[in-house]
Amino acid sequence: MYHFLIMLTIASTVGLQAWRTLFNNFAVETAGMEGSHIGMLQSVREIPGFLALLAVYILLLIKEYRLSALSIIFLGLGVAMTGLFPTYEGLIITTLIMSFGFHYYETTNQSLVLQYFDKKTSPHVFGKQRSIAAAANIGIGIFIFFISPLLNYTRIYLIIGVLVFAAGIWGFFQNPSDKHIIPQRKRMILRKKYLLFYFLTFMAGARRQIFVAFAVFLMVKKFNFSIREITLLFVLNNLINFFLSPLIGKGIIRFGEKKILTLEYASLIFIFSGYALVHSRLLVAALYILDHVFFNFSIAIRTYFQKIGDPKDIAPSMAAGFTINHIAAVALPCVGGLLWMVDYRIPFIAGACLSCISLAAVQKI
Template identity: 55%
Template sequence: MYIFLLVLVIGTGVAFQGWRTLINNFAVDVAGIDGLGMGIAQSVREIPGFLALLAIYVILIIREHRLAALAVIVTGLGVGLTGFFPSLFGIICTTLLMSFGFHYFETMNQSLTLQYFNFTEAPLVMGRLRSIGALTNIVVGGFIYFMAKGLGYTEMFALFGAVAACAGLWALTRDPSREDLPIQQKKMVLKKKYWLFYALTLMSGARRQIFVAFAVFLLVEKFDYSIQQITILFVCNNVINYFANPLIGKAVNRFGERAVLSVEYSTLILVFLGYAFTESALLAGALYIVDNVVFNFSMGIKTFFQKIADPRDIASGMAVGFTINHIAAVFIPVMGGLAWLANYRAVFIGAVIMSLISLVLTQIIPRQLHKSTATS
């Protein structure tokens, strides 16, 4: 299962990192999209995440690992078509296709990781997979940096999408499943004892959308970052993440979810204040890197759920979690886009408030969460 997920993570990483690196410059330089248009496109991108709950019903007819493979193929198709449609409508349609694949793969990825690896292994596996994902992003960034002047947007989007599609096709020929694991619930499961997981997931999704929709857009629009500069920033970010992610997984085991998540949200308060008020292009880029590193601390939300959940609720819990994560994400980018037109600082001040709420909620997590807590 580790090798299976590893190949799919690499395939998805190539497609999504290529898309993420190129899309803002493509939107501004080729499609002529403004902040409001980008906010609309990013809101549409989150609709499949909101519908991740439907994965529970899809696995009634398709096994989880099969759905993961098909989702990566769809991700590649969406990314591969992006360059052929340089308009707001075109970007919305291809983004929607890419996003369905991406979000359904992430739902299955998290579910399979929590099912197949125990409490100690799961954070380490998550850290290693994210580390390999960061290494993949470095390779993609290097490719874009050196090939951007020789290849057009259409060719690069198509190439990155093809890599993901090939990874998904390979995975369709494999069966890494085991029969000795608890049978997963094939229905939506909402339980009162999971309320803190739901709340943390909701706030994480809302706050994350400010970053996804507007952090790079700030760099491009306000500070005039070129595609090469954005690529260098992504490469620096991923070099750091390659080394940091395994350490974050170990930190979850050593210090617990409460401590790790507290560090994340405390840091994010400072990061978003920096986005709002800095006039330095260099500082804004540094804040982007810090934001990316501490985002990986959010694996603590998933491992927290693993420890409090009935083993049969893992697949349903991840699907429900993805849907909750995207409740606010569907409308926040549009609201942020409208706020951007008035004063871009308001967007990031809103993210500061969200981070404060998350920090308060995190203090409810027990300091030492063990299996005895989960079964009590």
């Protein structure tokens, strides 16, 4: 199961990163999209994450590891088709296919790790996956950098999509299952004793959206970072995470989820406040790197659930958690964008306040 999930995680990372790297340029230069179209497409991309709960009912029909592989097949199909339909309607359809594949793989991956690896091993596995994903991000970035002058968007999307699709086909015919694993409940589960897990998951989603929607925008809009500088920061982030992510997993095992999450949210208070207050390009770049590092601490929320949850509830609870995490993805970018128009610092001050609330909540662990 470990090697099965590592292979599919590489495929998932390569597919999503290639799609994201090329998408804005492709949408503008080839498909002729405007800002309003891009905004709607990004909202559409989050819909499958919001519908992750439906994965529980798909498990009535197929085994969970097969759904993981099938998700990678859909991800590859969506990426491969992206360049073939350069219209607004076409991009909505291919984005949905790609996004369903990515989000359902993420849901099943989290669930399978918690089912197949014990409480002392799962943090290490999550950390290793983050490390491998960082390496894959760097690899696909270098590949696109060198191949983009030689091939058009359609062919690049097709090549990468077919490779991801092939990885999914490979996975579909593997059988990494263990008959001794505890069977999962095939229905929606919401329990009072998991309220803290649900709350922390929701807050992590809100924090992620502030980071994704506004951190890079701040660096470009206020500090005039060029695309080369943003790319350099991206590579640096992934290099750091390649080495650091396994250490985060070891830290969770050694110190426990409460201490790790306390460190994350205490640090985020200063990071979000820094975004709102600093006027130095060097400092905001440092905050961005630190923000990226602490983002990986969120795996402690999943391993916390593993310690408190009924082993039969893992699959439905990971699906519910993924949906809860994406509630913020629907509302926050729109609300934050309106607040930005009033004062760019407001979304970041809000992020610091959310971090204070999360810091208080993790003390209940």
